[in-house]
Amino acid sequence: MHPRRSASSLVGGAFVATLRPLVVRSRALLLVLCLSGCDRSASSAVKRASDAGQALAYAAPAPAPPPPPPAIDADPVGPIDARPFVAEARARYPDAKAITAEGNAVVLVAMNDARLLPSAARFTRRVLLSYTHDRFGRFPSVPVYVLLFSTFDAFDHFSSTHYGVPGADDLGGYDAKTRQILVDASNGEKSLPTIAHELVHYIMREADFPRAPEWFSECMATVFESPRWADDGIHGAKWSLRYALLKSALASPATAPTVRFDTLFGMPDEVFLGVDPAIGVKATLTDPKLRAAARGRNLFHEALARYACVWLDDQGKLFPFYTAWRDSFATDPTGEKAFQRIVGEPPAAAQARWAAWVKAP
Numbered sequence: 269m270h271p272r273r274s275a276s277s278l279v280g281g282a283f284v285a286t287l288r289p290l291v292v293r294s295r296a297l298l299l300v301l302c303l304s305g306c307d308r309s310a311s312s313a314v315k316r317a318s319d320a321g322q323a324l325a326y327a328a329p330a331p332a333p334p335p336p337p338p339a340i341d342a343d344p345v346g347p348i349d350a351r352p353f354v355a356e357a358r359a360r361y362p363d364a365k366a367i368t369a370e371g372n373a374v375v376l377v378a379m380n381d382a383r384l385l386p387s388a389a390r391f392t393r394r395v396l397l398s399y400t401h402d403r404f405g406r407f408p409s410v411p412v413y414v415l416l417f418s419t420f421d422a423f424d425h426f427s428s429t430h431y432g433v434p435g436a437d438d439l440g441g442y443d444a445k446t447r448q449i450l451v452d453a454s455n456g457e458k459s460l461p462t463i464a465h466e467l468v469h470y471i472m473r474e475a476d477f478p479r480a481p482e483w484f485s486e487c488m489a490t491v492f493e494s495p496r497w498a499d500d501g502i503h504g505a506k507w508s509l510r511y512a513l514l515k516s517a518l519a520s521p522a523t524a525p526t527v528r529f530d531t532l533f534g535m536p537d538e539v540f541l542g543v544d545p546a547i548g549v550k551a552t553l554t555d556p557k558l559r560a561a562a563r564g565r566n567l568f569h570e571a572l573a574r575y576a577c578v579w580l581d582d583q584g585k586l587f588p589f590y591t592a593w594r595d596s597f598a599t600d601p602t603g604e605k606a607f608q609r610i611v612g613e614p615p616a617a618a619q620a621r622w623a624a625w626v627k628a629p
Contacts, residue, residue: 350375353411360413371396374467375411379426381418384453388416391460395467395492398501403587405594408474412442414449414463423452442466444473464492464502477594482537484603487573488590491581504578510571517568518627529576529622530615532569534602540573542566579622585610 350369357367357375366382369375370392378385392414400407417423427433427450431443440451440462449466453459468489472480480488491504517523532540539545542562543552552558580586593606600606608614 406475483540487577490574514571
């Protein structure tokens with residue numbers, strides 16, 4: 269999910285909005301955790317107006333998914349007959365104002381106002397074309413439904429009713445069970461990067477890298493929540509609300525030693541989400557103070573993750589690293605070997621260069 273509040277991402281704790289994807293991972297504990305606070309970061313109003321895109325973790329059980337549609341071409345932008353998917357969407361969302369399909373994978377549903385739909389369709393197609401250009405290798409064989417809510421109240425009502433999660437907690441989210449992406453589009457076209465973020469979770473979870481750890485799933489998705497465009501497609505802009513959190517931590521002698529991206533490699537999902545292993549998930553969820561502390565840690569981890577991937581992206585090494593790790597995951601579960609092959613040194617040795625890049629304008 270994409271947190272509404274501050275610099276990082278979903279739930280885990282201070283977690284910030286980072287916990288987002290618990291849902292995507294289909295892990296009950298993480299799901300519950302995310303639901304308790306996923307995707308809230310720091311400054312809700314500002315967050316809604318700028319970056320977007322974290323995966324949503326839902327608290328309450330979602331509606332049962334419909335039977336899966338027939339498999340589609342793995343090429344997400346190739347020509348297909350999308351009419352069956354649009355028809356399915358009309359049956360699922362009978363009150364929607366307008367529905368359209370982009371490529372082979374994405375069905376856009378304007379839930380309460382159709383005016384943003386043409387812009388959302390153009391943005392989505394541009395993102396999908398980019399994601400196929402030397403980026404992701406495998407795409408889901410069934411479509412995902414992107415629900416666009418033009419007002420916060422409509423988004424909040426749907427999220428609260430179907431997932432038990434207040435809309436104020438997130439800018440958007442992805443539910444693997446129902447193949448739904450929710451987007452608070454109340455900020456108009458500035459809301460569209462949420463789609464780019466959530467589609468990464470959808471592609472990785474459902475097809476291209478389902479075994480990726482939580483930190484790397486979030487690392488990849490958050491890159492594109494604040495996008496910049498180049499001749500070869502989408503990249504991650506250096507600036508985002510998460511950047512202020514990280515740069516501030518590096519500037520303080522008290523916290524600078526903790527700002528190490530190499531600590532992400534091998535980090536357990538629960539730790540990434542902000543849970544203290546000595547306390548455990550159950551105790552964290554039942555104590556508001558512990559939950560808030562966890563959210564803070566998660567938010568910090570999300571910022572580390574985003575800027576690890578944006579740094580690699582700036583060097584043209586993000587997707588070479590992604591591909592190398594994905595294809596060797598069985599023998600390299602932490603990703604350190606793949607990182608060294610692509611970057612030329614282990615993560616710990618690259619820490620100084622990374623920190624200098626973060627601090628630079």
